[in-house]
Amino acid sequence: MSRVTAVQTIPTERPATKIVVVLRDDLAPWQVANVTAYLAAGVAADVPELVGEPYADADGNSYLPTLGLPVIVRAADAATLAGCRSRASARGLPTAIYTAAMFGTGNDRDNRAVVAAERADALDLVGLAVHGPRNAVDKVVKGTGAHP
Template sequence: MVRFETKIAVVLRADLAGWQRLNVCAFLVSGIAAAVPELIGEPYADADGTKYLPMFRQPVLVFEAPAAVLTAAHTRANTRGLPMSIFTADLFATGNDEDNRAAVRAVARDALNLVGLAVHGPRNAVDKIVKGARMHP
């Protein structure tokens, strides 16, 4: 088994509906992919030569946590300066990227109503950031 030096982790607020969890997770990991393109592997192809898009070269670990643990993870990631994407409850009411960014920009960091975050960094640092969260069932 390959042991990666870095870790990609997503933390979702435990009270989200199933569709919200999936939607938030997809948005969050897109931020990590955009910020750290070297995490993306080579394109795929099947035995018939059908081509498929590349994906992350390493696993993405998905966790769930109550709001307080998610807020603490956000603070720890910010303090360590690690690349992080966030999703707030306000984004469920918007319909495009411009409105999403405006909704986040309108709220101070400590007042964000976080429903998820994704972070990438050294394994030990990410483990400390997600402390208190549990693997998503």
């Protein structure tokens, strides 16, 4: 049994796009983890070419692929988060959202129903993810801070 010993070179070129998750700054730690995972999965589902190749360790065990771009996590108050959603929409950038009501559901159908019941400007957002050209995403998340 031969083992692969080559190490793949990591590109040093900066990617043309970026993924940013913005979370409301009052979430519990379990909510931070849950919402971030949910939103990152939304980006991966929308843009499958962002998903890299599967992993394998030196023993031959296989692991699922992950996003090929870093996911930057930011924090904001509710008003700033709503502004991010509005700017992303105005720029036509792909956006995943998570609302407070979604914490009370247990399935995707009910998640979509609670979102569909609210107008865009009335959504009680707890998080969003946006993907797009670096400069455009930076403008969308302007005013957010580093997540603690």
